[in-house]
Amino acid sequence: MRDETSCRVCRGPVRPASRGRRPVYCSRACQARAYRSRKNPPVSVVVDEPTARQRLIVEAVWRIAAERGLDMATVREIAVEAGVSARVVQYHFKGKHDLLVIALRLLHRDNERRARDRIAALRDASNPRVLLRATLEELLPLDDQRRTSLRVMTAYYTRSLTDPALASVFLHDESPLEDMVTALISAAGTRRSIDAAREADLLVAGVTGLGLDLLHQRRTRADVRRTLDYHLDRILQTQP
Structure with missing residues (x-):
C-alpha cells in the first residue's frame, strides 16, 4: 500500500491540507512533473537505431566517463555535455541507470562494427x-x-x-x-x-x-x- 504521507514523485513529506482532500504532491513542481510524465512517458532508446538526439546524449556519457569517470555522469552533467536540458535526457531515457546501460551496449556495438570494417579493409x-x-x-x-x-x-x-x-x-x-x-x-x-x-x-x-x-x-x-x-x-x- 502506498504511503499517503509522501509525495508520489519525489517521496518527500506532504503537508496536511487545511481542508478538503489530502494533497498527493509536495509542491507544484512535482505535480507538473507527474503531469508531464503522464502526457509524455519516457521513451527508452532502441539500441539498434538510436535517434540523433539519443546518440548525442550517449556520446556525452562516453566523454564524461573517459575524461572524468563514470561517477561524474549525473543527469545534469550529461545534459550540459550534450548541450541539452536535463528534461530532454529524462524524456529519452527511463532514468540515469537505463542510460548508462544503453550507452555501454552501444559502445560495444560501435566497436564491433569499426573492427569489422578495419579488418575487412586489410590487403591480405x-x-x-x-x-x-x-x-x-x-x-x-x-x-x-x-x-x-x-x-x-x-x-x-x-x-x-x-x-x-x-x-x-x-x-x-x-x-x-x-x-x-x-x-x-x-x-x-x-x-x-x-x-x-x-x-x-x-x-x-x-x-x-x-x-x-x-x-x-x-x-x-x-x-x-x-x-x-x-x-x-x-x-x-x-x-x-
Whole structure:
C-alpha cells in the first residue's frame, strides 16, 4: 500500500491540507512533473537505431566517463555535455541507470562494427595469421577512437563489479571473441601440443592487459607489437 504521507514523485513529506482532500504532491513542481510524465512517458532508446538526439546524449556519457569517470555522469552533467536540458535526457531515457546501460551496449556495438570494417579493409584478409594479428590488435588503443573507447570501458568495468545490469553487458554465456581467435589460430596452423582454445584465452587476456599498459604509456606500441608477434611465433607453425 502506498504511503499517503509522501509525495508520489519525489517521496518527500506532504503537508496536511487545511481542508478538503489530502494533497498527493509536495509542491507544484512535482505535480507538473507527474503531469508531464503522464502526457509524455519516457521513451527508452532502441539500441539498434538510436535517434540523433539519443546518440548525442550517449556520446556525452562516453566523454564524461573517459575524461572524468563514470561517477561524474549525473543527469545534469550529461545534459550540459550534450548541450541539452536535463528534461530532454529524462524524456529519452527511463532514468540515469537505463542510460548508462544503453550507452555501454552501444559502445560495444560501435566497436564491433569499426573492427569489422578495419579488418575487412586489410590487403591480405585471406591470410589467417594476418586476420589473427589484426583481430587481437583491435583490443589495443592504437588511435584516438580506440583509446577513448578503452578509457570508457575501463570506467564501466569498475562499476560493473557491483552492478549486475552492467556486468551482464560484459559477461556472456558465450565467448565470441575467444571463439573467433581459437578458429583463426587453428586455421593459421599451430605447432605441436598447442591447445588453440587455451592459447586464445591467454592471448585475449594478455593483449587486453597490454592495452592498459599502452594506455598508461607504460609500454610503447612497438614493444607491445613485438610481444604479440613473439607469442604468435611461439604457437603458430613457421611461415614458409
